[in-house]
Amino acid sequence: MRLRCLAWVLLGLAGVPAQAMAQAAPIQSVAPAISLAGLWRGPLPVPGGELELSFSIIALTGGTYFAALDVPMQRLSRVPVTVQQPVGTDSVLLLVPQLDSRFLARRSADGQQLRGMWCRPGLRTPVVLHYSPLPAAVGLPARFAPPYREEEVTFTNATARVKLAGTLTVPPGKGPFPAAVLVSDIGEQDRDGLAPTASAGLLSYRLLGSLADYLTRHGVAVMRLDDRGVGGSSGSTDATTPTQRVTDVQAALNYLRTRPEVDLLHLGLIG
Template sequence: MLPNQVHAQTPTPARDSSAVAVKAASAAAVSPVVGVWKGPLPIPGGSLPIQLEVGQVGPNKLVSTLDLPAKRLNRIPISLTFRGDTLVFYAPKADSRFVCLLSADGQELVGQWTQPGLRVPVTLRRNVPAGAVVSGPTVVVKATTYHTEPVTLASQPGSVKLAGTLSIPDGAGPFPAVVLLSDMGAQDRDTRQGSYHLFADMASFLARQGIAVLRLDDRGVGESTGSVPLTTTADLVRDAQAALTYLRLRPSLDPARTGFIGHGEGGNVALLAAAQPLPPAFVATLAASGLVGLELLANQAEPITSPADTARVGTARRAAWAEVLRKAEQLRNSGSNAAQVETYVAQQRLKIKSAERKELEAMLKFRRSMFEIIRQTPNDDQAQAIVVNMLHQRYPSMDPGAARARAVQLTTPWYRYYLKFDPQPGLADVQCPVLLLNGTSDAEVNAAANLAALEKGLRANKRVTVRRLPAINHWFQTPASEQIAATDGTVDPVVYPVMLDVVRDWVLQQAGK
């Protein structure tokens, strides 16, 4: 490290490392770089607006974020390093660096922006004075540091151990708090999907905004005891209630401002818990279901039977389209005019789409039939034998072991419970504030159908907020087209920043009441 390079707050395992707090060059009460800085980023063919926000969270402690509105990237945590009079902002996720100087009048950051394939001069002008940074029309957001603690609690009956992590903002409190409730399947406390960690990212973001967050390993996952296939949605409701009680007993947290944020099935678990005695202060759902369990599962894609099956489907589609193009070329060569060729291609495209639609309808009918048989056949051995036979008829090349494993999975207590699950009956008893948030490109939980059903069930509750996020999938990932690619051209999945902002603002609004 250079002698005049100062980093504030040496990171510890319990600290947030995604938004690096740094020491200012002087011990002044408010650093001269605190504020919002905006300007154009020159790119080939035009420019993109960018914004840097620098906040001060304590004596000589700064945090900073980067916004690229045109790319719908908001509040990307970035590091800020001082090298004498030079400021260096660095965003690891975007692999971007801004090296600059503060102008003599303190109103501009003048320097050079670099990222893979781009090196340009940039000038950002102070947009909001220091100390006057406000986010949203009604919510004042104060960035802070936070620490984490390991948590172990018991869920009854059976004294099942649930292990997880509690992220708590630094300070005296009492703070509002949330329990994150995961989607169906075996999820750890971070809800890891490859390199994508939805709950870990949510916990980091919310804790920096003054909201404590508890996230837990599911039963039978990580450090939690119990069994995933033996766990039902009713068990998950008891787990959620145990987690809520734990937070309400923490002295630094406000029991009157403690609620749930549930993803997928976790959203339904949160709503079920909210219909019980001692409900949460609020519930935010991310892609919760409004349909009965059998219908929701039937409308989801059947798990891939094998890579070979996937390859065959893709090959068949490409071959069909190649044949259309070949015949179109034959028509051109035989003297057909452009309009005739275009008409032919359009007709064939409609035929292919019609065939795909019929295939989807056949799949839906097959899955409904299979699930209905399971629901009406209580004996596992009998149900599994029927399911194996149905799978072999539908997928002749399916491995017998895979068919058997699928049949066993479909007759576990969780599946049997969920196939009969209807989210509607308990919704009328939910009286706390509710946020319903869904992505319009969710292939697992159709936003239109499920939001309509949830809104209908919650119609007696006058404190329901509904938001649809265009082009966002079930995991609330920022579309790849709106991200900056890495040097090798790849794009890692990143949580959609607009979703984070919506959830944060809504929770703080409830906490402020």
């Protein structure tokens, strides 16, 4: 509903001629090596006022980014954003598929501004975003008790002789419920999808924890694990092959089959 609300507001924008970009003052090129990581904020003009846009961009390995859009006045939070930065240019493209919108911009020579057009089909309006550093994490936000059951579990991968630890979340009610095991990406990660060396900016974004929360609220029991050598799991991720990781997942599925709350005919993997 909130996404539709923002979409409705954006549809009411007055059209801006395409020549506006050409008439804008030229921006000097900036070296593409400068990272986009940071907080980018600026006003989006709308009929009767402005909406404050806030893009949080975090650098990941391999030159990619995690990014999310917040629009406080519309009560929109962490709307997924795809970042594209063509090599050898000062151009930046921020795609927001859930809002059917995109921001096509050029970065200023000092790296402090993104100046461009906020676009929807048939509509364009100029926007300037200003850079500021991401705030330092001083602690994780308070977490309220969820409307479902959480259980810390441990079980053994008998094939590899390692102990695996994780969290099982179960929807309210008697069940049985469909169930899924969340599988982490390559490298050491805990049950929430965080690496032991995660930067401060990533600590508040727990991919697997957020996914488990969403699925459980929608009637799916979810198991998520600490990788070997992380958290409560024994062993070592460095010495683990993909084939050996498969046996960890199989052990998690076998554990779910022992739970009376789980529908044995509806088990799956996500990852």
